[in-house]
Every structure is written in structure tokens, then in C-alpha cells.
Amino acid sequence: MGRPPVITPTIRKLLVEHATASQQNRSKTLLEIAEDLGVSVNKRTLRKAFADEGYHRQVARIKPFLSITAKVQRLAWAGNIKGPLGFWDKAWGPTLNGPRLKGASSEYSAGVGKGQRDKEAANDGLPK
Known part of the structure; x- marks a missing residue:
């Protein structure tokens, strides 16, 4: 039988709903989101709960603009x-x-x- 889950499917859905409700909430950490709803669990448990709902957090990379050198090289390649x-x-x-x-x-x-x-x-x- 095993131990009952700390985060039930209903709480998982509430966590995801709260996390995706606004831009401010999207930038909060998982622990801050859990604290907003009064859920007290480990960070790994939260990460797993979000993963079970299909959400995986990652930091967006900033794509650099093309430098002058890269633009010149692209034009030279296209001219060939x-x-x-x-x-x-x-x-x-x-x-x-x-x-x-x-x-x-x-x-x-x-x-x-x-x-x-x-x-x-x-x-x-x-x-x-």
C-alpha cells in the first residue's frame, strides 16, 4: 500500500494554477508558490509535483544579437x-x-x- 502522497492531485493542480496565473507568479520560486498557498513541503517534492503535471522549470537563455563581424561573414558567405x-x-x-x-x-x-x-x-x- 505505501505511504500516502504529501501533495494530492488537487493540491498539485492548485499549485500549477497559482504558478501560471500571472507573470509575477511565474518568476517566483517553487517554495514561494507553495508558501502563498500554505503548503509546507520539501523543494524536491514540489519539483516532482510540477513535473507530474507536465511543468519543468528552466532559465531562459538570452540569445545574443549578431555582431558586426558575424554580419559581415554572413554577407560574404551569401555572396559566394x-x-x-x-x-x-x-x-x-x-x-x-x-x-x-x-x-x-x-x-x-x-x-x-x-x-x-x-x-x-x-x-x-x-x-x-
Whole structure:
């Protein structure tokens, strides 16, 4: 039979409801949330109770902006690709231009198709 759970499913749901009720509550620690509701349990017990309800806490990372150096490197890389789809034509081959794309003509199956590029080349690179 075993020991009865310290936190019942009803209390678990109340804890999660309180924790997700507002932005202020979301930034509180699990112990602070439990204290708000008058629940006195161990930190590990709270963590397990939230995990049982599908909530796992983690600190959000701050994604750094691109530096000037990274922007220059990206532009240099993009400038090395020949033609609008030359890189992808070589990398994917028949997957983009072949019969796998149902309902798309082979000319436009990968965005701007080879036929369109040929027309633009005949018109000095200007679309009709």
C-alpha cells in the first residue's frame, strides 16, 4: 500500500494554477508558490509535483544579437553562392525539381525555376 502522497492531485493542480496565473507568479520560486498557498513541503517534492503535471522549470537563455563581424561573414558567405538557386540545385538535385513535388510544374517547383532564370538571362537579367 505505501505511504500516502504529501501533495494530492488537487493540491498539485492548485499549485500549477497559482504558478501560471500571472507573470509575477511565474518568476517566483517553487517554495514561494507553495508558501502563498500554505503548503509546507520539501523543494524536491514540489519539483516532482510540477513535473507530474507536465511543468519543468528552466532559465531562459538570452540569445545574443549578431555582431558586426558575424554580419559581415554572413554577407560574404551569401555572396559566394552562384545564382539564385545554384547551391540548392546541387545540394538537393532532383528532390526540388523532380516529380516529388506534386502539383508543381518543373519550371517553378523550387521557387524560381530554371526556365524562369533562362528567360531572365535572355532579357539581361530583368524579369518580363
